[in-house]
Amino acid sequence: QHDPNNLSDRQIMVHLFEWKWNDIADECERFLSKMGFAGVQVSPPTENVVAWEPTPGVKRPWWERYQPVSYKLNTRSGTEQQFQDMVNRCNAVGVRIYCDMVLNHMTGDWPSGTPATGGSSFNTGSKDYPAVPYSTYDFNGRDKCSTSSGNIENYGDANQVRNCQLVGLKDLNQGSDYVRGKIIELLNRLISYGVAGFRFDASKHMWPGDLKAIADRLNNLPTDKGFPAGARAFIYQEVIDLGGEPITGAEYVGIGRVTEFKYGKFLGEAFRGRNQLKYLKNFGEGWGMLASGNALVFIDNHDNQRGHGAGGDMILTFRVPKLYKMAVAYMLAWPYGFTRVMSSYYWEQNIVNGQDKNDWVGPPSDSNWNIITPTINADETCGSGWVCEHRWRQIYNMVKFRNVVHGTTMNDWWDNGNNQIAFCRGGKGFIAINNDNYPLQQSLQTCLPSGTYCDVISGDLVNNQCTGKSITVGSDGKAFISLSNAEDDGVIAFHIQSAI
Ligand code: LAG
Ligand code: CA
Numbered sequence: 001q002h003d004p005n006n007l008s009d010r011q012i013m014v015h016l017f018e019w020k021w022n023d024i025a026d027e028c029e030r031f032l033s034k035m036g037f038a039g040v041q042v043s044p045p046t047e048n049v050v051a052w053e054p055t056p057g058v059k060r061p062w063w064e065r066y067q068p069v070s071y072k073l074n075t076r077s078g079t080e081q082q083f084q085d086m087v088n089r090c091n092a093v094g095v096r097i098y099c100d101m102v103l104n105h106m107t108g109d110w111p112s113g114t115p116a117t118g119g120s121s122f123n124t125g126s127k128d129y130p131a132v133p134y135s136t137y138d139f140n141g142r143d144k145c146s147t148s149s150g151n152i153e154n155y156g157d158a159n160q161v162r163n164c165q166l167v168g169l170k171d172l173n174q175g176s177d178y179v180r181g182k183i184i185e186l187l188n189r190l191i192s193y194g195v196a197g198f199r200f201d202a203s204k205h206m207w208p209g210d211l212k213a214i215a216d217r218l219n220n221l222p223t224d225k226g227f228p229a230g231a232r233a234f235i236y237q238e239v240i241d242l243g244g245e246p247i248t249g250a251e252y253v254g255i256g257r258v259t260e261f262k263y264g265k266f267l268g269e270a271f272r273g274r275n276q277l278k279y280l281k282n283f284g285e286g287w288g289m290l291a292s293g294n295a296l297v298f299i300d301n302h303d304n305q306r307g308h309g310a311g312g313d314m315i316l317t318f319r320v321p322k323l324y325k326m327a328v329a330y331m332l333a334w335p336y337g338f339t340r341v342m343s344s345y346y347w348e349q350n351i352v353n354g355q356d357k358n359d360w361v362g363p364p365s366d367s368n369w370n371i372i373t374p375t376i377n378a379d380e381t382c383g384s385g386w387v388c389e390h391r392w393r394q395i396y397n398m399v400k401f402r403n404v405v406h407g408t409t410m411n412d413w414w415d416n417g418n419n420q421i422a423f424c425r426g427g428k429g430f431i432a433i434n435n436d437n438y439p440l441q442q443s444l445q446t447c448l449p450s451g452t453y454c455d456v457i458s459g460d461l462v463n464n465q466c467t468g469k470s471i472t473v474g475s476d477g478k479a480f481i482s483l484s485n486a487e488d489d490g491v492i493a494f495h496i497q498s499a500i
Contacts, residue, residue, distance in 0.1 A: 003232075012403075037399060039095055041100060044065045050114065061361070067106070070132050071186040076365075091225055103172070104203075104206050108124070112125070144173070156246060161205055180214055188218060208251045236259060258290060267316070273419075296338050299342065306356060322489065322490060325489055328395050328398065329457070330433060333405070343391075344389060372384050394489055397456035404497050405495060424445075424446055427447045430479070440483040443478050453473065455498075456494060457489050458489065
């Protein structure tokens, strides 16, 4: 199902990567609702292995959450009780919760006695996960996977990709009625709590037919949690398809949306100067990407911001803030896909031969390895190791821009033949971007009524005054746009609700 079950005037989700449930509930109430966010993608809620020094020095990596031990809802993010409380509090202020679901596999190999976050035991040698329960029969075995290692060795072979182990993770057989039943039970429990949708992790590694069979048996969203009668869970499937492999994202669009990984890669290339912004005029289907209504789009995600997953060194992240804010602004202004904003924590990189040796580092935590609550500074930004890109003015003000212009198409495209671009959105919003190394000084056609508008990138509209730049639109709809390449931000944006 492709509809995020969002309130109609809220069009963006934020991934609060590794946040605790209580902190997300607070964030819904004090910030996300006020700023018009539609929902939150939360880290996997299912009990996972406690990864304590799988290799020397690696302690509680973020990726332990991608190794489930059971379907108890007990993780470093909190308890089942806290999870339910979060869903209720966020729904109460119109912010949806979307859960990251690890359904392809359970854990990799671990010594017996390795603890899990909910206290469950498990035995990887015999593929026993008694707290579900799953046993060896529930996994794809030698009959299905014929590689010598038992792992995926060749992405050119769709059978291997679906039936062999992904990096040694015990591969569940979603073709079995029993496994399907356990997965459906889990998803329906989450639905009963008021969850509005799911990210299906590692969807490329599961058969679309199996996912369809699972999705079809989900319950409607509960009316007593505020959903309209007959509403179905939103599904977006993580399929990394950059072309060149037999498995494509298009195979999955009958079930729900698909993560469009080309989007962030192409924009990274464009803003890093490997391509020119003028070509973004027909960004979307015209670039060989999925149909807009089938796509879930983002600049970076929790994998490719640290060199995992897809996109390589072209991906833009908070570490290149000026380019990052320009790319996010473009994404939020451009009518394509359902958009997701990344919200990260900081870690110290240690790049050796082009590879970050610290790509495993988990969220900010105390001496007992409990996750720390983000602190909120006077200027709305975060502290205590949390980056909180979603609290950068240039980003949350573009969230509002997208909500305001929703339902309109793009018009009045302008470019200088290189990397200065501008466009309008159906009489409701205008944006200009300068990624050339010289100023943009140009009278441009906007589609807005004449008047004075506040630029929402350099400032805000406060008490009927602009704290940043203001722009005057004349009776002919034209405005003089001045955007130097030397400024902090390479964007000017305004909309009908930023008019004085
Ligand atoms: C995903 N999408 O398909 C997630 O977005 C991605 O973050 C997950 O990988 C992956 N699929 C499996 O759910 C992450 C890390 C891996 C990590 C894995 C399991 O990117 O590096 O593997 O989670 O925790 C780790 C080790 C491996 C090891 C494996 C099994 O890095 O070296 O073989 O665990 O113990
Ligand atoms: Ca599989």
